[in-house]
Amino acid sequence: MVWQMAASAPTMISAPSISDTYLVDPHLLRTFVTVAELGSFSAAADRLGYTQSAVSQHIAVLESDLGTPLLHRRPVTPTPAGERLLEHAGAILLRLAAARADVHRAVGDPPGTLTIAASPLAAVGGRLATALTAVRRSHPGTVVTLTVCGRAEVAHGVAVGEYHLGLIDGVAAPTDPLLLVDAGTLRTSAVAHDALVVALANDHPLAKRRRIALHDLVDARWIDAPDVAAPLAALRAATDSDGFRPALTYTGSDLTTLLDLVAAGHGLAVLPAALAPTATTVPLTTPRLQHRIDLLHGHLPGIAAASLAAALAG
Known part of the structure; x- marks a missing residue:
C-alpha cells in the first residue's frame, strides 16, 4: 500500500498488482x-x-x-x-x-558426472585434455561427457543447463571481453590467449612478409570458416570495414581441412599462432587483437566441475 498526500485527510490507494501489469x-x-x-x-x-x-x-x-x-x-x-x-x-x-x-544447479546434479562443451579451437591444444586428466585423478569414477560444437551452441548450452562448463574461443582486443549471449548469471574467466597470424598459401604474394596489418587485407580472398578461424564478421568489426568477403565458405570444424584449403590457395584465414605451427603464416600487427579462450559457467554444482574450472584457470 502507498500513501497519497492531498489537501484533505490522507487516502490510501492500492499499489499495482502483478495482474494489473502486462x-x-x-x-x-x-x-x-x-x-x-x-x-x-x-x-x-x-x-x-x-x-x-x-x-x-x-x-x-x-x-x-x-x-x-x-x-x-x-x-x-x-x-x-x-x-x-x-x-x-x-x-x-x-x-x-x-x-x-x-x-x-542449486539442487545439484547426480554426483560423479561432468558435462563440458567446447568450441573447436578451444578444445584443441592439449589444455583441456591435461585439465581433465587432473580431475579424473582427483575424482576417480567421474563420468565425463565432452561435446564440441559452435560458439553460440556452447554459450546457449551452458546457460540453459545442458553443460556444467563451457570453453569458448574468440577474437578480441586484449582488454575487451568476448561477446557472449545475455544469459543472466553466467560467469567467465580467462583460460588462455595467443597472438594471431594470417595463414596463406606458400606461393601467396604476401607469404614473405614479416608482419602485416589487418587493414591491408580487407580486399583479399578469404575463407569463411567461423568455427575454426576468426569469424570474418569479427574482422570487419575490428577494422570498421565492410570488406573481408568470403571466396569460399567452410562450415566444418576440422582445422586440418581448413589449413589444406588455405595451402591450396582458396583464401586466407586468421588463426591463433600456436595452432598453425607448420602452415605458412604472417603475424598480424594492427589492430591489436588476440585469440582468447574463456571458461564459461553458472554456479558450479559439484566438486568435479569446480576442480576442472580450477585446473583450466591455473
Whole structure:
C-alpha cells in the first residue's frame, strides 16, 4: 500500500498488482517464435506437439493481449509489431531457461558426472585434455561427457543447463571481453590467449612478409570458416570495414581441412599462432587483437566441475 498526500485527510490507494501489469506468457511467446521461424502454423504444431487449432489459439490470445496483429496469415510472416517482438523474444526465452537451469544447479546434479562443451579451437591444444586428466585423478569414477560444437551452441548450452562448463574461443582486443549471449548469471574467466597470424598459401604474394596489418587485407580472398578461424564478421568489426568477403565458405570444424584449403590457395584465414605451427603464416600487427579462450559457467554444482574450472584457470 502507498500513501497519497492531498489537501484533505490522507487516502490510501492500492499499489499495482502483478495482474494489473502486462506480462507475456512464455508458452504463448514460444509458440509465436516457432510459427515465425517455420512460417507455418501446422509445422509449428508438429514441432511443439500441439494441435494446429491450439497453435492458432495461442497466437490469437497473444495478439489480443498485446492489442495488435503479430503475424500475417498468407503467407505466414511477422507484421512490423511481430518483428519488434521477435527482437526481444529470444533473449526473454533464454533468460527464462537460464533461470530454470540456475535453480536446478542449486539442487545439484547426480554426483560423479561432468558435462563440458567446447568450441573447436578451444578444445584443441592439449589444455583441456591435461585439465581433465587432473580431475579424473582427483575424482576417480567421474563420468565425463565432452561435446564440441559452435560458439553460440556452447554459450546457449551452458546457460540453459545442458553443460556444467563451457570453453569458448574468440577474437578480441586484449582488454575487451568476448561477446557472449545475455544469459543472466553466467560467469567467465580467462583460460588462455595467443597472438594471431594470417595463414596463406606458400606461393601467396604476401607469404614473405614479416608482419602485416589487418587493414591491408580487407580486399583479399578469404575463407569463411567461423568455427575454426576468426569469424570474418569479427574482422570487419575490428577494422570498421565492410570488406573481408568470403571466396569460399567452410562450415566444418576440422582445422586440418581448413589449413589444406588455405595451402591450396582458396583464401586466407586468421588463426591463433600456436595452432598453425607448420602452415605458412604472417603475424598480424594492427589492430591489436588476440585469440582468447574463456571458461564459461553458472554456479558450479559439484566438486568435479569446480576442480576442472580450477585446473583450466591455473
